Amino acid sequence: MNITLSVNGEERSTDVEPRRLLVHHLRDDLGLTGTNVGCDTSSCGACTVLMDGESVKSCTVLAVQADGRQITTIEGLAATAAGGDGEVGALHPMQRAFHEQHGLQCGFCTPGMVLAAVSLLDENPHPTEADVRLGLEGNLCRCTGYHNIVKAVLAAAGQEVPA
């Protein structure tokens, strides 16, 4: 089937098998390998992308379901989301917060975690620590123990960050 997605602001038209997952379409067909696959039960959230501005697990969306939708992957976050200045090498404020607060170690869960966090603040711009922890429940990280991820999200929300 032929589908057309707006990916990171660019129209991409491709023939795909009906069973193809959005995450494999992004990775294998469009070469956007920043979106990762960490499980097979929609549990880990490494594949989180934004679809029409809302976070979805792209392993649980068929490519054909994304036809006509706007997709933001980690590669396009800085350029397409509010606060990014579109320059090569620029970081979105959430990416910057993860960097400054040491919210990543191996970095495999990071693209999904960052996009989930962006979506979380979009829905709730002033979350409490508990809101952040509950809001990120769909994204697993094995390295950081979440401590600094939570700090990063609170910092990106402009809130007081505990030590």
Add this chain to the structure above:
Amino acid sequence: MTATEATAEAATGRGIGSRLPRKEDARLLTGEARFVDDLAIPGALWMGMVRSPYAHARIGNVDASAALAVPGVRHVFTGADLRDAWTAAMPCAWPVTEDMKAADHWPVAVDKACYVGDIVAVVAADDRYAAVDGVDAVEVDYDPLEAVVDLEDAASDRVVIHEGLGTNRSYTWTLTPEPEAVERAFAEATHVVRERYLQQRLIPSAIEPRGVAVVPGVYGGDLTLYSATQIPHILRVMIAATCGVPEAKVRVIAPSVGGGFGSKLDVYAEDLIAVALARRLGVPTRWTEGRSENSVATIQGRGQIQDMELAADADGKLTAVRVKLLADMGAYMQLATPGIPLLGAFLYGGVYDVPAYSFECTGVFTTKTPTDAYRGAGRPEATYAIERAMESLAREVGVDAAEIRRRNYVPADRFPYDGSSGLTFDSGDYEPTLDRALELIGVRDRRAEQQRRRDAGDTKHLGLGIATYVEMCGLAPSRVLASLRYAAGGWEAATVRVLPTGTVQVVSGATPHGQGHETSWSQIVADKLGVDPDSVEVLHSDTAISPMGMDTYGSRSLPVGGVAVGMATDQVLDKARTLAAHQLECAEDDLELVEGELRVKGTPTKAMTLQAIAFEAFSAHNLPDGMEPNLIGQVTYDPPNFVFPFGTHVAVVEVDEETGSVSLLDYAAVDDCGVQVNPMIVEGQLHGGIVQGAAQALWEEAVYDDDGLLRNPTLADYCVPTAAEVPSFKLDHTVTPSPTNPLGVKGIGEAGTIVSTPTVINAIVDALAPLGITDITMPATPERVWNLIREARGEAR
């Protein structure tokens, strides 16, 4: 140095001690980093593994016809087809005893499958979807045999798994320097504690599953292997040893690697299959593990029955520790499987002054996924046993958990301390970490609140748990490894080169997969050379760039690899000094390093920048006689001893007796890893480690049924904690430098995991103490806690 002083120092610089944000981050935050599955490899065949669904079965006919009819499927190979692709079976580098028994483990099983997940056939296809379709279409006849799941059942040899060995008992390894002293201590003891603890099996669950890709050079006979591995250097040796490829023809690259925790410290069947097929077919091959596949195909951790005994005098002062382990090897020996329990063998006395010591471990085969190193590897098990048993001793003696520890800590003035297990502990000062951790958690208020709830008959019980640990890490002095019969050494290599334009390249044999070596190594070099860390580039994880290395595991990177980087930098500085003294016509001793230049003392205008010195070394126009034209330092450092980080953690939990659920409310950790190169990275290692250890206490277990089937192979039912299940942590540290190495550093990668498990269990047991509950089997799931409470109350289950 106090924590406050260290923080103040860190705020001012970008060298050692500074909280420098990581150089690695930008590429990982933007999707630019490349993990194995991200690599574009034109023409590669995707491999899919046909795995045994039985724990123990004879393999009959393998019918590939339907699979070969699947569009995109090119080949199907059985174990028999591939048997001659390897010159040796899969390697085990740690035959712990002279008479250790082990069966040959071939990458693809030939006659018999010995665990669920054992590979029976391999499909090669044009894309990843076709590979999966092909795997589903291969039909294998199995003749199921009895599974061997329980460790004591395995040891009984009721069913012998590897018939050729005649037994499931692989080895018994003992460490009892003075048997009579141990016997005497138990005979004369006022208090004796005897406990049995179960270390459940854990699934390491790095968020990136494993992956491998092999690109063969058909005409040159070379091959490049990309692997999600912690050990590219060791893997290269093992590829040469098992695949019949000359080592010099093998290049191994670990691209970005998404966490390891020991699970990528191995030589796996899929690596060797990818090499075999690439060579046989003359095209690139690749494979990426699925998550449920990972749960059975990647090694698991822990898996022990621990019989722990303490002898103590009337004051509760320890006089002996005696431990017997039954350790689950799984179906086969992987790279270090038999040696993992031995990494804890020296530490069952923990942080305490133990005059007499006895350790014995028997390794047994079961029909389950092989075990091997998982974060802490042997040391969490040891720490759990001693820190749980000390609680029993405290009860026996009638003192509290803090007091029993204070009475037994090795005193600070005894270091370096020769332990009765045979180790020399380099440096330590344990009690201040306990004091500070209790202060951080607010022990008085917590105890008052606990009592208030108890008096009020509150159904939500508060518990406070303490554990103090010391670990041996920085693996390892090669001679010690030799005495433990480990096949390789424990050194690490580093090269530091100043390029003609003055920027610095560091080549490290350590292989980071989340630890931030590029940042920390830059800080070490920057600190010594007086340059900006941004002018230092760290290269690693590619055997063509970094030909020598022993890789990253066992909290070894900084105390071995980082120290090597520091020593190589010292060589650069020495040579720079000689060159500068020659050109400035002064004595070397007259030069001082200030702001990145060597200046003549008292005449600061007479100076050469590092950049100028590097260019002089490059142009070679005016070097001292006999000096080689380069500015390079190169070191292979073999540590003279392990390093011994330590600390005390305190957890506060709430146990709801109506539901059995346990909430981790608060957690304080005070650790001492000597000098901290980057405190931000140290804290990050601790945060992650604490959650991983707490997960063993509360949530995680690889659950096998009686037929040897893993019942929870997905992340939907193997409960890796989320952000919602854990609190933020209160951290502090003390600094007791290691005298073992010139940087004074100790490892910190495993510490959190080593100590948090007993800390959390101690807290749960403390909460339930009024009910007479003294122990709980891990993980302390709501069902288990609820049943335990009901039993304690004499209510029927």
